Amino acid sequence: xxxxxxxxxxxxxxxxxxxxxxxxxxxxxxxxxxxxxxxxxxxxxxxxxxxxxxxxxxxxxxxxxxxxxxxxxxxxxxxxxxxxxxxxxxxxxxxxxxxxxxxxxxxxxxxxxxxxxxxxxxxxxxxxxxxxxxxxxxxxxxxxxxxxxxxxxxxxxxxxxxxxxxxxxxxxxxxxxxxxxxxxxxxxxxxxxxxxxxxxxxxxxxxxxxxxxxxxxxxxxxxxxxxxxxxxxxxxxxxxxxxxxxxxxxxxxxxxxxxxxxxxxxxxxxxxxxxxxxxxxxxxxxxxxxxxxxxxxxxxxxxxxxxxxxxxxxxxxxxxxxxxxxxxxxxxxxxxxxxxxxxxxxxxxxxxxxxxxxxxxxxxxxxxx
Amino acid sequence: xxxxxxxxxxxxxxxxxxxxxxxxxxxxxxxxxxxxxxxxxxxxxxxxxxxxxxxxxxxxxxxxxxxxxxxxxxxxxxxxxxxxxxxxxxxxxxxxxxxxxxxxxxxxxxxxxxxxxxxxxxxxxxxxxxxxxxxxxxxxxxxxxxxxxxxxxxxxxxxxxxxxxxxxxxxxxxxxxxxxxxxxxxxxxxxxxxxxxxxxxxxxxxxxxxxxxxxxxxxxxxxxxxxxxxxxxxxxxxxxxxxxxxxxxxxxxxxxxxxxxxxxxxxxxxxxxxxxxxxxxxxxxxxxxxxxxxxxxxxxxxxxxxxxxxxxxxxxxxxxxxxxxxxxxxxxxxxxxxxxxxxxxxxxxxxxxxxxxxxxxxxxxxxx
Numbered sequence: 001x002x003x004x005x006x007x008x009x010x011x012x013x014x015x016x017x018x019x020x021x022x023x024x025x026x027x028x029x030x031x032x033x034x035x036x037x038x039x040x041x042x043x044x045x046x047x048x049x050x051x052x053x054x055x056x057x058x059x060x061x062x063x064x065x066x067x068x069x070x071x072x073x074x075x076x077x078x079x080x081x082x083x084x085x086x087x088x089x090x091x092x093x094x095x096x097x098x099x100x101x102x103x104x105x106x107x108x109x110x111x112x113x114x115x116x117x118x119x120x121x122x123x124x125x126x127x128x129x130x131x132x133x134x135x136x137x138x139x140x141x142x143x144x145x146x147x148x149x150x151x152x153x154x155x156x157x158x159x160x161x162x163x164x165x166x167x168x169x170x171x172x173x174x175x176x177x178x179x180x181x182x183x184x185x186x187x188x189x190x191x192x193x194x195x196x197x198x199x200x201x202x203x204x205x206x207x208x209x210x211x212x213x214x215x216x217x218x219x220x221x222x223x224x225x226x227x228x229x230x231x232x233x234x235x236x237x238x239x240x241x242x243x244x245x246x247x248x249x250x251x252x253x254x255x256x257x258x259x260x261x262x263x264x265x266x267x268x269x270x271x272x273x274x275x276x277x278x279x280x281x282x283x284x285x286x287x288x289x290x291x292x293x294x295x296x297x298x299x300x301x302x303x304x305x306x307x308x309x310x311x312x313x314x315x316x317x318x319x320x321x322x323x324x325x326x327x328x329x330x331x332x333x334x335x336x337x338x339x340x341x342x343x344x345x346x347x348x349x350x351x352x353x354x355x356x357x358x359x360x361x362x363x364x365x366x367x368x369x
Numbered sequence: 370x371x372x373x374x375x376x377x378x379x380x381x382x383x384x385x386x387x388x389x390x391x392x393x394x395x396x397x398x399x400x401x402x403x404x405x406x407x408x409x410x411x412x413x414x415x416x417x418x419x420x421x422x423x424x425x426x427x428x429x430x431x432x433x434x435x436x437x438x439x440x441x442x443x444x445x446x447x448x449x450x451x452x453x454x455x456x457x458x459x460x461x462x463x464x465x466x467x468x469x470x471x472x473x474x475x476x477x478x479x480x481x482x483x484x485x486x487x488x489x490x491x492x493x494x495x496x497x498x499x500x501x502x503x504x505x506x507x508x509x510x511x512x513x514x515x516x517x518x519x520x521x522x523x524x525x526x527x528x529x530x531x532x533x534x535x536x537x538x539x540x541x542x543x544x545x546x547x548x549x550x551x552x553x554x555x556x557x558x559x560x561x562x563x564x565x566x567x568x569x570x571x572x573x574x575x576x577x578x579x580x581x582x583x584x585x586x587x588x589x590x591x592x593x594x595x596x597x598x599x600x601x602x603x604x605x606x607x608x609x610x611x612x613x614x615x616x617x618x619x620x621x622x623x624x625x626x627x628x629x630x631x632x633x634x635x636x637x638x639x640x641x642x643x644x645x646x647x648x649x650x651x652x653x654x655x656x657x658x659x660x661x662x663x664x665x666x667x668x669x670x671x672x673x674x675x676x677x678x679x680x681x682x683x684x685x686x687x688x689x690x691x692x693x694x695x696x697x698x699x700x701x702x703x704x705x706x707x708x709x710x711x712x713x714x715x716x717x718x719x720x721x722x723x724x725x726x727x728x729x730x731x732x733x734x735x736x737x
Contacts, residue, residue, distance in 0.1 A: 044487055071459045080459035081502045096502055097485035100460040156486055158466045180642075180662075181591065183408050183468075183535045185553035188424050190488055194553040208640065233487040286554050333555050341555070 036107065036115055043126065043234040044098040045119045047082075050091040054109065060086060069093055072104040072116060080105075101235035122236030128153035130226050130242035134284035135337050137309040138245070141252035142218045143202050145339035145346060147178075147195045148284050149226065154190035154233045157183070163230040164195065166215070167223040174222075176201070176208075177215045190233060194285070202338075203347045216248045252338040255345060256282065258330060258362045268323040268368050274315045276328060281310040283335040290331040293317075296324065321368045328364040332357070395430065396566040397509035402429050404505060407482035407490040408536040410471035411546065413565060418471070418480060419546050420492075421536035425514075428539065428546055430565060432509040435476045435494075442477030442710035442730070443497045450718070450728040454483055457500055458491065467726075470706040470718055477711050495728070513567040515548055515559075534559060541565070542597040543620065547606060549592035560592065562623050596646040598657065600675045609643035609659060615693070617674070634677050635693030637667060645707050649715070651737050658715075658736065660704040668697045668736065699736055709733075 034054050039047035048069065058066045063086060068079035082095040099105060104118045134148040149164075166177045178195045185194035200208035201215050216222065226242035260279060266272030276291070284306065293300050293315050302317035332342040339346030343357045395417065409421030416436040420429040447453060451462040458465060464486040471480045479495040480503065492503040515534060539548040546563045595608045597620070604620040608631070616631035623629060637643075642662040648671075649656050657669040673694045705726075706718040714730045721727055 069459065071456060071461075073456070073461075077456045079457075081457050082459075095459045096491050097458050097460065097489045098487050100464055100486070103460065105459065154488065157488060158484070181535070181551065183406075183423055183537075185535050185551065187553065188405070231486070235486070283554070289554070335555065339555075 036117060038099075038117065038119065039092060039094070043122070043236075045101070046098050047092050047094040048099075048105075048107065048117065050093070052089055052091060054114070055091055058109070063091065066110050067091070067093065068108045068111075069095070070106045070108065071100075072106050077106075122232075122234055124236065124239070126153075126234075127236045127239035128155060128230075128232040129239050133224055133226075133242070133244045135281050135310060136284075137281050137311075139247045139249045140216070141250065141336075141338045142214065142216050142248050143251050143253075143338040143347065144216060144248075145197055145199065145202060145335075145337065146283060147197065147224065149193045149195065151191045151193075151232075153236075155186075155193070156231045156233060157186050157190055160184050160193055160195070160230075163227045165225050165227070167225055169221055170223060174215065176212065192285075199339075199346075218248050218250060220248050222246055222248065252280075252336055252340065253345060253347070255340045256280070256334060256336050256342055258342065258364060261328075261364065263328070263364070263366050265366060265368055266321055268321050271317060271320050274317075274321075276313045276315075277308070278311050278313075281308075281337055283337065283339075284310050286333060286335050287313065290334040292329045292331075294327045294329055295322075296326070300326070323367075323369055325365060325367050328366065330362045330364075332359050332362060394566075395432070395509075395511060396568075397430070397432060397511050399507065399509055401506045402431065402508070402510045402512060404429055404490060406484065406488070407492060408468055409539040409548075410469045410480055410482055411539050411541045412471055412473050412475075412480075413541040413546070416473060416475055417565075418473070419539060419541055419565075420482075421539045421548060421550075422490075423535045423550070425512075426534040427512050427514050428548060428563060428567075430511045430546075430567065431505070433473065433480075433503070435473050435478055438475050439477045440711065442472065442479075442714060442716075444714070444730045445479065445495060445497065445710075445716065445728055446730070447495070447498060447728045449725050451726045454481075454493065454500060458483070458485060460485065462726075467706065467718060470708055470716060470728075472708045472710050472716055474709075479708075479710075479716060511567050513563055515550070515561050515563070537592055538594045540596055543604060547595065547597070547623075549595055549608070551591045560623075593643045594646045594659075596648050596657070598648045598655070598671055598674075600671060607646060607648070607657065609637075609646060615657075615659075615669075632679075633693070634674050635669070635696065636691055637661070637664065637696065638691050644705060647707055647709060647715075649709060649733065649737070651733060654737075656737060658707065660707055664698065664702075666699040666701045666704050666707075666736075668699055669694055701736075 033051060035051040037049045038045050039049050055063060055066065064084050067084065069082065070077045070079060080095050082093050085092040085094065099119045101119045102121050104116055106113050107115045107117065129152045131150045131152050161178055161180055164178065166174045168174055177197060179198045181196065186192065197215055198208060200206040201212060203209055222245070224244045226238065228238040228241045230238045256278065262277045264275040266274055274293070287306060287310055291304065291313050293302065300317050302315050305314045306312070307314055330342065335341045342362055343359065403425070404420060404422050405424030406422050407420050408423045411419045413419055413430065416433045418431050418433050420431065422429060451465060451467060455462045455465050466484045467481060468484055469482040472478070473480065481493045481495055483491045483493060485491065492505060494501050494503055534550045534552060536548060536550045539546055544564060546565055548561045548563065550559045552559060592608050592610055595606060598605050598607050606618040606620055606623065608616050608618065610616065614633050615635040615637065616633050618629050618631045641664045643659055644662055645660040647658040649658055655671045657671060659667045661667065677694045703720040704717055705720060708716045710716045710730050713733055715733050715736060716730050718726065718728050
């Protein structure tokens, strides 16, 4: 635990940073208010702020032993771990992890309860939503390998498969479709989740495939259903369930072929978009990062966006196109929806099939006039 | 005179830098490490704790200052450990996850990585029935990134990179941290061997296994857990993958850029995932212990592995059948984490039949 005396500057900073939400106030007869408020940051209750009057008779070096916070639950609960900050006018208790919404906390000074504070439940108006699910197209190959879920807010990251189900023909909830990876594959912000459809079932030979069969059957209709019991990190639940229907098409057993891609080129002297059409949907995340545009002198600054249900990339340069030669450079790790990359098929028997190539990049030269 | 002053200054600078080096022999800096997640823990020498941080795609080394040698660890019997930790964190058990446990081999103190609902990681120590937070502010630490180098146009042509490197396990052995992980993009396992103290050098070998249950070679199964062992006088990396093949890789072959084929010595059956691996020495025998998602804890004698010269190559056609070295299933199920407390005791985190999550130590003789 840390006990610090911090300058008025820090105090002002904390006051600016924190918009205090006054929960309770008790006034003594000398007009010095005894207040306790909640410290908030990014919708998380990160501390309790006490006016110093609560501790006027507590020596500075005894504050940590005098003040304790206990979650109110059945039985006698231990003091919550946290840091104690003594500022000029206030005392701040910051727990190691933010207080939990909906829970009630007992505040004790020298072992005596002086107040209790309930952290208010999340505002349902700020509830998270599923913004999109990838692939976005309605027809997917029979050997679809990945699904990405994009949320509007950082979500709780543990056990995502509790909240995601695949429903067959709007009737049957299918078990064991997604691979239960630990840790789950979230982006750093906790807003993008990668789900693998069990490769042991997608591949044609493994025991899970032989025993249970592939997860998706050609010409059948499936619904990806996200339950609204999924909590965001701030304790709010999904605003509404999310569903996406798709039809399963044929198996995709062909690697993406750069020679078949087409480019729609802009004119020199403009900032018009260069469009690359792949003629089939690619993996959303890999496509976003594996395609690069370069001039003969090096990189070009600009913005890449995906379109056409991940079958097209658009590049708009920061400055006007100059006449000359350019390269589209694509990393060989670019994958289609079945996980086939530019060098190899995902489901291959390497005793029979060799890598098509060991290249790290594929380059397509083009000219702007 | 000016020359004398200059010489004195230069000598002073050398003296100061030498002193700093002495104070930070592991290349540590003092400060507060920006640890975003704790997905794996492993102890190195002298109380140095390695922390696998998936969010940062990094491994941190921190000096715990926990260096007092103890021969025997303190026994632990904490029922509903998740509830106890949750109360100390001011929340409920459903809002926390215990992600890893590691015992400091010097002090025999238990270190416990917890993640709260809001994603914040917490590091705790457990001694007997006392649970305490580990101070991670103003400490000596170093950090190494395990991510791919971002494309040099990453900032120009697209937003923030989306690649994540989820760390599945890490171990320290022979002066190096070995880390396995899974990318959120390509379906691939990634392995790094990182010498400590950290420098810019790290070796990324690609590992290939034969998955007998699958009847074909494959390179891209996710490594779930790993440990190290000495077999016939040679050091090996021992890994287990999803669907439970057990694979050996000679440590001296794990070099940068090298493609290493592992020797599959056992298949413990499809439909199961390994959770944790331990190597334990008892008398003249040493054992591999494996906790599983759908099977009991398994015990394998390293001598059996030493005597198993071959590699499994024939496909297993019988459902959920096993193959390779002999193993014993222990009457212990739903073990989520385990580590060696001391020479005579094992630390176990187990979900009991009644749903309780208990942390306890058990005499190793019960398992051997």
